[in-house]
Each structure stands twice: as C-alpha cells, then as structure tokens.
Amino acid sequence: MVAVGLISTAVNLLMLTVPIYMLQVYDRVIPGSSTETLVFLTILAAGALAAMAVLDVLRSRIMVRIGVWIDRMLSPALFERGIENTLRGVPYQTDALRDLATIRTYLGAVGIMALFDTPWMPIYLILIFVLHPILGLLATGGAVVLIGLAIANHLLTSDKLNRANMASAFGYQNAEMAFRNAEVIEAMGMTPALTRRWNEVNGDVLQLQETVSDTSGLINAWIKSLRLFLQVAVLGLGAWLVLQQELTAGGIIAASIIMSRALAPVEQAIGAWRITTNARDAWKRLTELLRLPPLYPSAMPLPPPSGSLVVSNVSYAPSQRLVLRDISFSLEPGEALGIVGPSAAGKSTLARVIIGLAKPQSGSIHLDGGDVFAWSRDNFGANIGYLPQKVELFRGTVRDNIARMEGGDPADIVAAAMGAGVHEMIMRMPYGYNTEIGENGVVLSGGQRQRIGLARAIYRHPAFVVLDEPDANLDVEGEAALGRAILTLKESGSIVVVITHRPMLAAQFDKLLALRSGRAEFFGPSHALVSHVRRRDACPTPDYPRQPMRVLK
Numbered sequence: 001m002v003a004v005g006l007i008s009t010a011v012n013l014l015m016l017t018v019p020i021y022m023l024q025v026y027d028r029v030i031p032g033s034s035t036e037t038l039v040f041l042t043i044l045a046a047g048a049l050a051a052m053a054v055l056d057v058l059r060s061r062i063m064v065r066i067g068v069w070i071d072r073m074l075s076p077a078l079f080e081r082g083i084e085n086t087l088r089g090v091p092y093q094t095d096a097l098r099d100l101a102t103i104r105t106y107l108g109a110v111g112i113m114a115l116f117d118t119p120w121m122p123i124y125l126i127l128i129f130v131l132h133p134i135l136g137l138l139a140t141g142g143a144v145v146l147i148g149l150a151i152a153n154h155l156l157t158s159d160k161l162n163r164a165n166m167a168s169a170f171g172y173q174n175a176e177m178a179f180r181n182a183e184v185i186e187a188m189g190m191t192p193a194l195t196r197r198w199n200e201v202n203g204d205v206l207q208l209q210e211t212v213s214d215t216s217g218l219i220n221a222w223i224k225s226l227r228l229f230l231q232v233a234v235l236g237l238g239a240w241l242v243l244q245q246e247l248t249a250g251g252i253i254a255a256s257i258i259m260s261r262a263l264a265p266v267e268q269a270i271g272a273w274r275i276t277t278n279a280r281d282a283w284k285r286l287t288e289l290l291r292l293p294p295l296y297p298s299a300m301p302l303p304p305p306s307g308s309l310v311v312s313n314v315s316y317a318p319s320q321r322l323v324l325r326d327i328s329f330s331l332e333p334g335e336a337l338g339i340v341g342p343s344a345a346g347k348s349t350l351a352r353v354i355i356g357l358a359k360p361q362s363g364s365i366h367l368d369g370g371d372v373f374a375w376s377r378d379n380f381g382a383n384i385g386y387l388p389q390k391v392e393l394f395r396g397t398v399r400d401n402i403a404r405m406e407g408g409d410p411a412d413i414v415a416a417a418m419g420a421g422v423h424e425m426i427m428r429m430p431y432g433y434n435t436e437i438g439e440n441g442v443v444l445s446g447g448q449r450q451r452i453g454l455a456r457a458i459y460r461h462p463a464f465v466v467l468d469e470p471d472a473n474l475d476v477e478g479e480a481a482l483g484r485a486i487l488t489l490k491e492s493g494s495i496v497v498v499i500t501h502r503p504m505l506a507a508q509f510d511k512l513l514a515l516r517s518g519r520a521e522f523f524g525p526s527h528a529l530v531s532h533v534r535r536r537d538a539c540p541t542p543d544y545p546r547q548p549m550r551v552l553k
Contacts, residue, residue, distance in 0.1 A: 001066070007059045008116035014052035015261050016127075019047040019254035059113070067107030071100055084295035088356055095169060096289055099282035100347045106279035111272020117265040124262035124456060131258075132241055139176030139259045141352070142230040153219045153270055157212045161277055162464055164208035171201035208385050223267055227260075235260055261453065285357045296356075301379040305368030305463045308332045309354070309495050314363035316346075316353055323349050324360065325518045329511070333463070335488055336496040336508055338526065341515035342552075347499045348389050350515070353502060354497065355384055356469045367464055367495075387458035387466035389499075391442035391449045398426055399433040403453045412460050419488055420450075420455035421481025427470065443543070446473035465489055471505065483508055 004536055010427040021041055029038045106112060115269040121143060129136030178185060178194050181453045185191055186453040238252035269276070309331045318325040324346045338348050352358045354365050365372045372380065393401050402413050413433065415421040425448065441449045450473045458464060467486075471479050479502075486508045489496050498505060506512070506526055522528075 004059055004062050004066075005116060007062070008113075009280060011052055011055050011059065012117060012120040012123075014048050014055070016258070017045050017052070019257040022253040022257065023248075023250040026253065027248045051453065059116075060108075064108040064263050067104035070107070071104045073380055074100055074286070074290075078286070081289060081292065081294075085289075085292070087295060096286060098331075100288050102282040103279050103286070109272065109275060111268060111276055112270040114265040114272065121262050121265060124258050127258055128255050128262070131255050132238075132247050134241065135237060135247075135255045135259075138230070138237060139255075139262060142226065142259070143263060143266070144231075145226060148224055148261055149219050149226075150266055150270050150273075153216060153273060156215050156219075157273070158277060159213050160208050162275065162281065164205050164212065165278065165281065167205045167208065169180055171198060171205060174198065177371045177448065177468050212274075216270075220270060220398050221466050224271060227263055227267065230259060230263070231256060240338040258375060265359045270547055281345075296373065296377045301376050302370065304383050305370070306493070307334060307368035310364075310366045310462065311354060312364050312366075314350075314353060314360045314365065316358060316360045318358070323518050324353065327363070327515075329520070329523050330477060331495045331497070331511070333495055334490050336490050336498065338506060338509035338512045339497065339499045340501070340512060341521070343544065345515040346518040347515055351386075351466050351497065351499055355386055355464070355466050356380065365441050368521045382460075385456040385459070385461045385462040385494075386465075387450075387453050387467045389468040391441075391453035393437060393444075393449055394451065395439045396436075397431075397434050397436055398429065398452060401437065401452055402433075402459055404456060404459060408459070408523065416455040416459040419458050420451050420453050421478065421484065422451040425451070447475060447478055450474055451478055454482065454485060458489060461489070461492050462494060464497075468499045469501065470498065471500055471502050479505075 024041050024365060025038065028034070029041065065418045075097065078100060082096055091260075125136060125140050125143065128139045174194075175198060178198075185194060212443075220532050235252060238247055241247035242249060242252060311327060311329050314324055314327045314527065327350060339350065341347055341497055348356065353360055354372070356365070356375070356377075359373055394405060394406065399410075399413055402408070402416050410433075414423060415422070415424055426433055426435070437443050437452075438512070441452065444452070450470065454467070454470055457467065470482055474482060486496055486498065486505065490508075490510075500510070509526045511524060512522065515521060
C-alpha cells in the first residue's frame with residue numbers, strides 16, 4: 001500500500017502536466033511566437049503523460065496483485081474455518097469465500113483509486129487559489145457541495161443497501177437448500193410453495209435495490225450537472241477576470257483542468273459507493289470470522305495409534321439439551337463394537353463425539369492414550385475411517401473419492417475398493433476408477449454411494465473406524481461385503497465401531513452397546529445382550545434413566 005501511495009503521489013503530480021502546458025502555451029509561446037519553445041514543451045508534456053500512463057497501469061496492477069495475495073493468504077484459513085463453523089452448526093460458510101471475492105474484486109476496481117486521489121483535493125484547490133482567490137472560492141464551494149451530496153448518498157442508501165444485501169443472502173441460501181433437495185421438492189409438489197417464498201424474498205430485495213438505485217441515480221445526476229455547471233462557471237468567471245486584467249487566458253484553461261481533477265475523486269467515489277460499501281461490510285464479516293478461536297488446537301503430529309479406545313463418563317448437551325449421559329466403554333485393537341438402540345437414542349451423536357467432531361461437556365475420549373481433541377486434525381484424520389449416516393461424495397472421479405481427494409497410490413485405492421466389495425462394480429463403469437461421478441455422486445445409486453463411501457472409510461487400513469448405519473441402501477451382496485470388510489479390519493488390528501439396526505452384523509461384533517434416551521443401557525459381550533433384554537422386559541424399571549449402566553465382562 002505504501003508503494004501505491006507513492007505512485008499515486010507521482011501520478012497526481014504528473015496530472016499537473018496539462019494545466020502547466022496550457023499556461024506556458026497561452027502566456028509564453030503564443031505572445032512570443034516561439035516555435036522552438038512550443039516543440040520543447042510539447043515533447044516534455046508527452047513524456048510526462050506517457051510516464052503518468054505507465055505509473056497508472058503499475059498502480060492498478062499492484063492493487064490487483066494485492067487483492068490476489070490477500071485471497072491466497074486468507075482463503076485456506078477461511079475454507080478451514082468454514083468447515084469448523086459448519087461443525088459448530090453455522091450453515092452457509094461459502095458466504096465467507098464470496099466476501100473474500102468481493103474484497104479482491106474491489107481492490108482491482110477503479111473505485112478504490114479515489115481513496116488515493118482524494119487527499120490531493122486540497123492541494124489542487126490551493127493551486128486554484130494561487131491562480132486567483134475568486135476561482136479558488138468557487139472551486140472550494142463546489143467541492144463542499146459535492147462532498148455534501150456524497151454524504152447524503154451514504155445516509156439515504158446505506159441502511160437500505162445493507163437490508164437488501166442481507167435479504168439477498170437469505171434468499172440465495174434458501175434457493176441453495178431447495179436445489180439440494182430437488183427430488184423431495186418435486187416428488188411432493190412443493191415447488192409452487194417454495195417458488196412463492198422465493199418471490200416474496202426476491203421481491204423485497206428488488207424493491208430495496210430499486211429504491212437505492214433511484215436515490216443514487218438522482219444524486220449522481222445532480223453531481224454530474226453540478227460538475228458541468230462548475231466547469232462553465234470557472235470559464236465564465238475566468239473570462240471576466242481576464243477582461244478585468246486579473247488573469248491570463250492560460251490561467252482560465254489551467255483553472256478549469258485543475259478543478260476538474262480536484263472534483264473527480266468525489267464523483268468516482270460516489271459511482272463506486274455500492275461496491276465500496278459491500279467490500280467494507282465483507283471485510284467486517286471476515287474479521288469477525290477470523291477472530292473466532294479455532295475448533296481444534298494445533299498440535300505436533302503423532303505416529304499412527306496402536307492402543308486402545310477409552311471413553312470415560314462422556315456427556316454431551318448441545319444448546320443445553322442433554323443428548324448423551326455418562327457414557328463409558330473401552331475397546332482394544334482388533335475389537336468391534338456394535339451400537340444399537342431405538343431412534344433418537346444418541347447413536348449417531350456418540351459416533352461424532354468419539355471421533356472428535358463434537359466436543360462433550362464432560363468426560364474424555366482417549367485413543368492410544370491421547371485425547372482425541374488434542375491431536376492435530378490432519379494427523380488424526382489420516383488414521384480414522386468414518387462413514388456418516390448420510391454419505392457425501394465429492395465432485396471428481398471414483399479414484400479421487402476413495403483416496404480422500406489426495407491422489408493416492410493405486411494399489412491402496414484398489415485394496416480399499418476390494419475390501420468394500422466394490423472393485424468389480426467400479427470396473428464395470430465406463431472409465432473404471434477414473435469415472436466422473438458428479439456432485440455428491442449424482443450418477444450413482446444409493447447403494448453404490450454407500451459402498452464407495454465404505455471404501456473411502458477403510459482406505460489405507462485406518463486404526464480406528466466408525467461406520468454409522470453402513471448397511472443402509474445395501475442389498476444382500478453389499479451386506480455380505482460389509483461383513484467381510486469388518487472382519488478384515490479386525491484382523492488388521494483396527495478398532496471398529498458400527499451403528500446398526502440390523503441383526504445380520506451381530507456375529508462380527510465382540511461387544512455391544514445399547515443406548516436408550518442418551519444413556520448406556522447395556523455394554524458387554526454381544527451374546528449377553530439377549531439375556532439382558534429378556535430380564536429387562538420381564539422386570540421393567542419405571543424410573544429407568546436413574547438406573548446405572550450394566551456392564552458385562
């Protein structure tokens with residue numbers, strides 16, 4: 001920015017080339033009939049204007065590169081912070097990336113140059129005073145009126161512009177949500193209702209933007225008319241001063257050019273007022289976002305875990321609502337745990353907690369002796385396999401998705417696909433592992449997405465694997481492949497946690513954890529669960545939540 005300021009100083013000094021040239025031509029060359037002086041002054045002026053053009057281009061390119069540099073510096077942090085905030089329950093984090101794009105665009109636009117040129121306004125006005133005080137008073141009065149109109153433009157439009165921007169963002173968020181759920185909307189005939197809602201929001205935005213544009217257009221028209229009037233006034237007043245022999249003809253032209261240059265930044269600033277306001281608000285939002293503490297602390301990378309998983313007295317209560325209550329269990333390498341229970345028992349929440357996606361209000365989760373929230377997330381994630389209840393795939397190839405978007409060794413990719421029983425299915429695709437699957441695997445069936453998600457979860461044999469209802473959308477063949485994958489993971493020494501509603505996988509589990517209303521109803525060997533359920537049903541406990549968990553060894 002210092003370099004841009006210095007270049008702006010040089011540019012504004014060179015702006016005086018034309019008025020000085022006109023003064024010399026009218027007051028020295030023409031009266032003296034000096035051709036040599038005219039040629040010399042013309043060459044000198046041409047050189048100065050060429051230098052000004054070069055400096056102006058240089059200034060513009062520096063601002064563009066500053067915008068690109070800011071984007072490159074902040075976009076990775078904003079992307080990571082967006083993922084963290086999504087985990088915090090704050091949606092639509094792409095707005096932050098759009099804000100950054102707004103700032104980058106603003107820094108490369110012409111309007112920002114007015115910020116560097118405006119400080120020169122008093123200097124130009126002083127030069128007009130030097131030519132003649134009356135002309136200086138006229139120019140100063142015109143500048144005051146223009147600045148007043150600029151302030152009026154801000155006061156009359158800023159609030160409506162902010163409301164329009166907020167309403168527009170809300171409308172686009174609703175539209176994005178609708179597009180993501182197009183199948184449900186179309187299947188149940190919700191399109192007309194959602195279209196009406198969009199029209200209501202969009203109508204409010206259009207009305208506010210129309211009001212802002214009308215106000216700004218009116219003020220801009222007055223500013224342009226005032227500038228033209230000032231040009232006429234300075235020429236007329238200058239001519240009168242010449243008649244009074246208080247000013248030269250060259251002084252008239254010089255005063256007109258200098259005044260035009262003095263008032264230009266105000267008009268530029270008003271013309272770029274909307275993008276300036278948007279950039280200011282975007283920077284404010286980004287500053288607030290970056291001030292938030294990181295969700296995970298930075299930590300030294302650790303070697304792959306090889307020890308046990310210990311969950312101790314974990315309770316989780318988002319928004320003061322207790323979802324998990326005093327959950328405890330432990331698993332050794334090579335053991336598989338099945339988590340069962342009715343809907344809304346807290347099974348998926350427990351899965352998110354034990355892999356560090358949601359931090360409990362009390363208790364601890366240790367993997368290989370280390371708190372899962374103290375690990376570096378990149379380091380921890382490389383040793384974790386996770387298949388969420390809703391499988392999300394990324395735009396790219398089958399290979400990209402299995403390898404977690406990192407390229408990966410083909411041998412590891414094929415091994416993961418074979419472990420998930422999906423290799424033959426992939427080879428039947430048009431381009432095999434290089435087949436593009438579209439956004440969220442739109443070209444795949446639900447079962448295919450599920451099995452590719454499973455291959456991604458077991459890629460490179462992670463030490464700790466959590467599968468949330470991995471048998472959803474699977475046929476008999478897929479369920480058999482899932483059972484084999486779990487067995488292979490156990491044999492390789494992985495700790496496996498599976499949330500399921502189906503009894504088919506029970507034979508693969510060494511232990512079962514039964515949840516009900518956020519409490520552990522049972523934890524122990526899988527074969528002991530049937531006896532426990534029979535005893536519970538024979539002797540129901542009215543005040544069940546107060547009963548301690550039963551642990552069978």
